[in-house]
Structures are given as structure tokens and as C-alpha cells.
Amino acid sequence: MELFPASDETQWELIKRVIEESDYYIVIVGGKYGSLGPSGKSYTEMEYDYAVEQGLPVLGFVRSNLDLVAAKYVETDLERRTKLDEFRKKVMARTCRKFADPLELGMAVIKSLMHETRVRPRVGWLRSDQARSEEDKIRERKLEASLEEATNKIKKLERRLRDGALLTKEIDRSLLSQGADKFRFNVFFQDESKRYVSQAVDVSWDEIFRSIAPPMYGYIMRKMNSMDKYPFEDSLVEYIRLKVIDRSGKRNIDIQPGQVEACVFQFKELGYIAYDEKEDDKGTTFRGIILTEEGERYLARLMAQVKS
Numbered sequence: 001m002e003l004f005p006a007s008d009e010t011q012w013e014l015i016k017r018v019i020e021e022s023d024y025y026i027v028i029v030g031g032k033y034g035s036l037g038p039s040g041k042s043y044t045e046m047e048y049d050y051a052v053e054q055g056l057p058v059l060g061f062v063r064s065n066l067d068l069v070a071a072k073y074v075e076t077d078l079e080r081r082t083k084l085d086e087f088r089k090k091v092m093a094r095t096c097r098k099f100a101d102p103l104e105l106g107m108a109v110i111k112s113l114m115h116e117t118r119v120r121p122r123v124g125w126l127r128s129d130q131a132r133s134e135e136d137k138i139r140e141r142k143l144e145a146s147l148e149e150a151t152n153k154i155k156k157l158e159r160r161l162r163d164g165a166l167l168t169k170e171i172d173r174s175l176l177s178q179g180a181d182k183f184r185f186n187v188f189f190q191d192e193s194k195r196y197v198s199q200a201v202d203v204s205w206d207e208i209f210r211s212i213a214p215p216m217y218g219y220i221m222r223k224m225n226s227m228d229k230y231p232f233e234d235s236l237v238e239y240i241r242l243k244v245i246d247r248s249g250k251r252n253i254d255i256q257p258g259q260v261e262a263c264v265f266q267f268k269e270l271g272y273i274a275y276d277e278k279e280d281d282k283g284t285t286f287r288g289i290i291l292t293e294e295g296e297r298y299l300a301r302l303m304a305q306v307k308s
Contacts, residue, residue, distance in 0.1 A: 012037065016050055023122035025051035026109065029091055030063045031074035033084040045087050052094075057120050059112050060096030061105060062088055068100075107154070110147060156277060178205050178270055183263065185240055186256035189248040201243050206302055208263055209272065211239045213291060213299045220278050222288030230289075233260055264289060272298055 019025060027048050034042035041049075051058050066074055075081040097112060099105040177183065182202040191197050212232040215221065223230055233255075241253045267273040272295030277287050291299065 012043075012046070015043065015047060019047060019051050019056065020054060022051075022056060024059060024113065024116060025056045026059045026061070026113070027051075027091060028061045028105070029084075029088055031066050031069045031084075033075055033080045033087065042083070042087070045083075045090075048087075048091065057116055057122075058094065059109070059116060060091040060094060061108060061112075062091055062096055062098050064098035064100050103154075107151065111151075114144065114147070173270065176270060177266065180204050180206060183208060183266075185259055187240060187244060187253050188256070189241075189244065189253040190251050191247050192249065197247070199244055199247065201240055203240060203243070205266070207239070208236065209267060209299065210302050211236045212263070213272075213295065214303070216273075216289065216291045217296060217299065220276050220288040220290045222286050230260065230264075236260065267295070271295070 025048070027044065029044075034044040037043050037046050039046070048058070063069065075084050097108045099108050182204055185201045185203060186198060187201050188196065188198050212230075212235065215232045215235070221230055221232065237253060237255060240255065241248060244253065264273060268275070268289075271292060273289050274292050275287060276290045277285055279285050
């Protein structure tokens with residue numbers, strides 16, 4: 001506003017001329033209503049109404065979580081806050097996007113503007129058939145590819161942040177079952193009479209970790225598609241089978257469904273295991289689990305042999 005002339009009438013005429021010469025109108029509504037014009041409306045709302053009246057493609061972006069915005073950036077005056085709320089409703093009555101932070105706003109503006117230029121191309125300051133060379137088109141395709149790559153990276157980081165959330169931020173880790181504490185597996189097998197029986201087997205967390213962690217050292221471990229289980233499950237099952245071998249003999253045993261996942265989750269909360277993503281040879285992204293640095297150190301302490 002400080003760049004406009006001092007006279008309100010001249011200022012508004014200049015604003016209208018700029019809008020008339022524009023191809024698209026973008027409005028970003030945050031926590032402030034803005035400078036007021038002679039009519040009592042903010043210049044931002046006057047601009048918005050004029051752009052709609054002129055038939056310009058209007059791209060609206062509205063801050064979604066004003067409660068999280070610093071107080072100095074939010075209207076405290078009741079009358080101005082009421083006007084702001086009405087303006088927000090007006091913008092959201094048309095097609096618009098909400099944003100929660102500057103990064104999300106930047107991505108939303110770029111994606112929306114690129115989409116709008118494809119769907120409703122405008123003449124621009126030069127005729128579009130004269131302004132875009134082949135080099136421009138190549139550069140545009142590169143920018144689109146970069147945008148898609150950046151978007152995928154952001155999504156990956158968001159998943160990593162979500163996967164990395166630990167209960168230990170709310171509950172002291174010392175309160176979690178670990179080390180020599182026992183986890184009870186429910187095991188099913190045929191006994192010598194070929195009857196299908198069950199037995200509870202208590203195994204310490206250190207025993208479980210010593211059984212499943214070595215195959216993960218330095219690798220990302222994912223479930224085998226055909227069997228929907230992790231490769232390390234066979235070694236865990238065999239370890240448990242030895243504890244009931246007097247009843248099961250050489251026959252196979254089964255562990256209650258979900259108990260292996262419960263162990264993986266527990267080790268994640270203890271900080272020994274994390275979820276991760278990787279691309280296979282075909283370029284397809286898959287999710288799996290890995291040992292964290294802390295998990296590798298803990299495994300080394302469990303496995304390393306100390307000379308007597």
C-alpha cells in the first residue's frame with residue numbers, strides 16, 4: 001500500500017487498473033483484515049470483489065489454523081475480526097485451498113497456478129504463442145518434474161516424521177517392558193498324540209531382539225509378499241520351538257497372529273527399530289523396518305563375546 005498514491009480515490013483507480021491488466025488474481029487470507037478503504041471494507045476485499053466482477057480467474061488461499069498463529073498476526077478488534085470472518089467465508093464459498101504453514105502455502109500456490117494456466121491459459125503481457133519458445137517448454141517440463149520430486153520428498157518426510165513419533169516423548173522409556181522383562185507368546189502345535197494344542201511361552205525382550213535383529217543389520221527388512229511375514233520370523237519361531245520341543249517334537253509351531261508385529265512396535269518405541277522407505281530395482285518404493293544406530297549398538301552389546 002505504501003507504493004500507491006496518497007489520494008484514496010487515485011489509489012483505488014490504480015488498483016483497479018492493475019487488476020484489469022492481470023491474467024490471474026491470487027488472494028491470501030491470513031489472520032489480519034488489512035487496511036480499510038473509504039467504504040469500510042479492506043482494500044484486499046475490495047480487490048477480491050473487483051477481480052470477481054471482472055471475471056478474472058481467482059485463486060484463493062485461506063489460513064486454516066488461526067489459533068496457532070502468533071497473536072500479533074491476528075485481529076484482536078471485534079469489528080475487524082467479524083469482517084475478516086465474513087471475508088474468509090466469501091473466499092471459501094468459491095474454489096479455494098487451505099494452508100497451515102508457509103511451506104504448504106508455497107506449494108499450493110505453485111500447483112494451483114500451474115494448473116490454472118493449463119486449464120485456463122491467458123494472453124499475458126505478450127501473446128502466449130509468441131512468448132513460449134521450445135526452450136521455455138523444456139524448462140517448464142523440468143520445473144514440473146522438479147515440483148513433483150519436491151512434493152514426493154515432502155510426503156516422504158511427513159511419513160518419516162509420523163513413523164518416528166515415539167511414545168517415549170509422553171511416557172518415560174524406563175516404564176516400557178524391555179531387557180530381561182518377559183513377553184508371552186501364544187504358541188500352537190500338534191503334540192505327540194497329534195492333538196492341536198496351545199502353550200504360553202515367556203521370552204525376554206533381549207532374547208527376542210537377539211533372534212530377530214541380526215538379519216536387519218545394515219539392511220531394510222520388508223515383508224515377503226507371498227507369506228506376509230518378515231524373513232526373520234522363521235528364526236524367532238525356531239527359537240521359541242526349542243522351548244516347547246519336549247511337547248512339539250520336530251513338528252512345526254505357529255505363533256498367534258499379530259504378536260510379531262507387537263514386538264516390532266515395542267522395539268520401535270524403545271528406539272531400536274524404525275520404519276523406512278527404499279526403491280527396489282524397478283524403481284518402486286517399498287516400506288520396511290531397519291535398525292536404528294541405537295538398535296545396532298544395543299545388538300552389538302547383546303551379541304559381542306567378551307573374553308574370560
